[in-house]
Amino acid sequence: MPKPLVDVDTVEAAAFCLSDELSPFTSAWHAHRKHQLLYSAQGALHLEVEQAQWLLPPQRAAWLRSGTRHRVRVSQPVSLRTVYLEPRLVRLPPEGECRVFIIEPLAREMLLYSTRWGPERPPREPLxxxxxxxxxxxxSEWASESRAWRLPRARTPELERAMAFTLKHLGEPISFEDAARAARLSGRTLSRRFEEEAQTTWRRFLHDARMLRAMELLAEEGARVTQTAYAVGFESLAAFTHAFHAFTGECPRDFRQRVARGSEPRAGAAPATRRTRAR
Structure with a gap:
């Protein structure tokens, strides 16, 4: 990532938008004194906080409370739009350090229009x-509708190796034993690490990661449901459709068509209750 031309924490304006075109990189852990609204207009952004990580394709945005330590990872070109807001401007801030939510058409247009006022804007400009x-x-209203589309983070290098291996091989028929070898741990120890550090199992982590990757692929122009199913490790289109609907509340085809139109989820669409410790 190129060195920023401006230190956003020293900008005098109470609110502004930072627009940037990013190449593949991983940022250092950092925090800002202003609230942040992170949005990728093109490409998928990987966001991590202390306890969780998310994939942010153009259909989702993230609210980060001021002072939240985080880092971002980019594996493809990304058109980043970040709005910074002084805490005093948000009277009812969303709960928690980070909230990820679906971008509605109005939110998308406002975020894109906000690029009109960058960090160099005058501190006092009525419009x-x-x-x-x-x-x-x-x-506050947008972020109140956050979705639990996230993955846990590792606290130890061994579990981080297992998670990284899993994320790298989502489209392959990998096994728990493969992940254990990548972590350089016994299967019993790795299983315990997932339970204690991530409050989940390796199988659930793999499943959720595949669903998030499928959402990213289906959001791309010209995406095909069958190809997406194979790309995230499913050999059966029926099994993929069932899993995707249980995770998102929508069939893959409906999700792809809605994203292409830039519309909101249909009324009542909600993911099924997730079994945190399902094996």
Whole structure:
């Protein structure tokens, strides 16, 4: 990642948008004194906080409370749009350090339009102040509809190796034993690490990672459901459709068509209850 031309924490304006075109990189862990609204207009952004990690394709955005330590990873070109807001502007901030939510058409248009006012904007500009004030108020409403589409993070190098191996081979018929060898742990120890550090199992981690990757692939232009199913390790289209519907509340084809239209999920669409410790 190129060195920033400006230190965002020293910008005098209460709110502004930082627009950047990113090449593959991994940032250092860091935090900001302002609230952040992270959005990728093109390409998928990988976001990590202390306890969790998310994939942010253009259909999702993330709210980060001020002071939240985080890092981002980019594996493909990304058009990043980040809105920074002084905490005083958000009267009812969403709960928690990070909330990930579906981008509605209005939210998307406002985030893209906010690039009009970058970090060099005057500290006091009535139109910009009014715009960002409205955005800050809507943020609480948008983020209240957050979804649990996330993966846990590792706290030890061994579990991190197992997770990284799993994420790298989502489209292959990998086994728990493969992940244990990558972690350089016994199967029993790796199983315990997943339970204690991530509050889940390796099989559930693999399943959820495949679903998140499928959502990313289906959001790409020209995506095909059958190819996506094979790309995330399913040999049966029926099994993939069932798993995807249970995870997102939508069939893969409906999800792909909705994303292409830029519309919201159909009324009542919600993921099925997830079994945290399912094997």
């Amino acid at each position: 910009a102040d009014s715009f960002f004030g409205t955005l800050a108020q809507l943020l």
